[in-house]
Amino acid sequence: xxxxxxxxxxxxxxxxxxxxxxxxxxxxxxxxxxxxxxxxxxxxxxxxxxxxxxxxxxxxxxxxxxxxxxxxxxxxxxxxxxxxxxxxxxxxxxxxxxxxxxx
Amino acid sequence: xxxxxxxxxxxxxxxxxxxxxxxxxxxxxxxxxxxxxxxxxxxxxxxxxxxxxxxxxxxxxxxxxxxxxxxxxxxxxxxxxxxxxxxxxxxxxxxxxxxxxxxxxxxxxxxxxxxxxxxxxxxxxxxxxxxxxxxxxxxxxxxxxxxxxxxxxxxxxxxxxxxxxxxxxxxxxx
Numbered sequence: 240x241x242x243x244x245x246x247x248x249x250x251x252x253x254x255x256x257x258x259x260x261x262x263x264x265x266x267x268x269x270x271x272x273x274x275x276x277x278x279x280x281x282x283x284x285x286x287x288x289x290x291x292x293x294x295x296x297x298x299x300x301x302x303x304x305x306x307x308x309x310x311x312x313x314x315x316x317x318x319x320x321x322x323x324x325x326x327x328x329x330x331x332x333x334x335x336x337x338x339x340x341x342x
Numbered sequence: 343x344x345x346x347x348x349x350x351x352x353x354x355x356x357x358x359x360x361x362x363x364x365x366x367x368x369x370x371x372x373x374x375x376x377x378x379x380x381x382x383x384x385x386x387x388x389x390x391x392x393x394x395x396x397x398x399x400x401x402x403x404x405x406x407x408x409x410x411x412x413x414x415x416x417x418x419x420x421x422x423x424x425x426x427x428x429x430x431x432x433x434x435x436x437x438x439x440x441x442x443x444x445x446x447x448x449x450x451x452x453x454x455x456x457x458x459x460x461x462x463x464x465x466x467x468x469x470x471x472x473x474x475x476x477x478x479x480x481x482x483x484x485x486x487x488x489x490x491x492x493x494x495x496x497x498x499x500x501x502x503x504x505x506x507x508x509x510x511x512x513x514x515x516x
Contacts, residue, residue: 240450242459245343246388247449249351253358253377255442260362262434263427268367268412272374275405276358279381282393290388291456295463298473302481304393305470308400309485313492315405319412320496326416327502335428 246287254280267322267332271315278311347387354380365421367413375406389462392470 240248254277261273282304289300326332357377361370378401385394413419428434449455474482 240343241455241457242343242347243455244449245347245351246384247455248446249355249384251442251445251449252355253381254445255438256355256358256362258441259435259438262438263431264362265426265428266367266418266422268409268416268418269362269370272361272370272409275374275401276361276377279378279401283381283384286385286388286390286393290390290463291459293456293460295460295465298465298469301390301393301465301470302473302478304390305396305474306481306485308393308396309489312400312404313489315408316496317492317499319408320500322412323415323500332416332418 241291243287243291246283246291250280250283250287253277253283265333265335267325267334267337268319270334271318271322274318275311275315278307278314282307344387347384350380350383350387354384365426367418367421368410371406371409371413374409375402378402378406390465392465392467 257273257276257280259273261270261277264270264273285300285304285307289295289298289304292300322332325337329337331337354377357373357375357380360373361377364370364373378397382394382397382402385391385397
């Protein structure tokens with residue numbers, strides 16, 4: 240197994256764990272943690288392809304990961320603000336109890 | 343593949359698995375910080391030092407603290423009495439297992455993956471700064487705008503909404 244394949248396998252497993260958590264857990268914050276894990280798996284893929292690809296001196300994958308991390312920060316801030324707003328409105332953060340669009 | 347690489351990979355995956363399977367939310371946040379630290383160590387071994395330290399700053403620093411604050415504000419620190427899984431959790435596990443099987447099969451059998459390893463690239467902070475300020479300067483400006491918009495939006499969403507309500511109630515009483 241080449242190092243690139245090892246990185247890709249680790250990130251595939253990380254993605255699967257994050258996906259399983261985001262789909263199966265009830266608590267909204269844990270769903271957000273699962274999404275963050277999936278995003279990190281994608282970033283690990285980008286860095287691995289940048290490192291072992293044919294043109295690493297162009298820095299494209301590297302810069303892409305920096306921008307993707309900035310987007311992940313924005314997404315986490317908005318997601319946690321939404322969770323806090325829903326908690327204040329419905330007094331719960333259990334996703335099974337939040338099923339109406341109409342407040 | 344060095345043994346250190348294997349160990350950091352195992353620590354990362356164990357942290358992620360614990361973050362998704364523990365009952366207590368605070369323990370989940372701590373396991374998530376461990377997983378992110380492991381990913382930062384993987385970045386360092388892949389010659390991406392800047393991204394590794396940015397990962398520690400952004401994820402282990404900012405996002406873990408943000409999640410702990412959200413746990414505090416929603417008062418969900420203690421483990422719940424009821425089940426923590428949704429009703430259709432078996433289907434979710436099955437789908438994620440299928441996703442991993444497909445991805446692993448594709449990774450191990452793909453012909454597009456280069457067999458020989460290229461020499462370590464040079465990605466010093468100077469090079470990264472040069473690239474960000476010349477070739478990628480427009481995306482950099484746009485990401486700054488997006489971050490500002492997201493921060494303002496997050497503050498507006500999380501603002502207390504009862505200030506207007508209480509004002510109108512006061513007006514009704516008078």
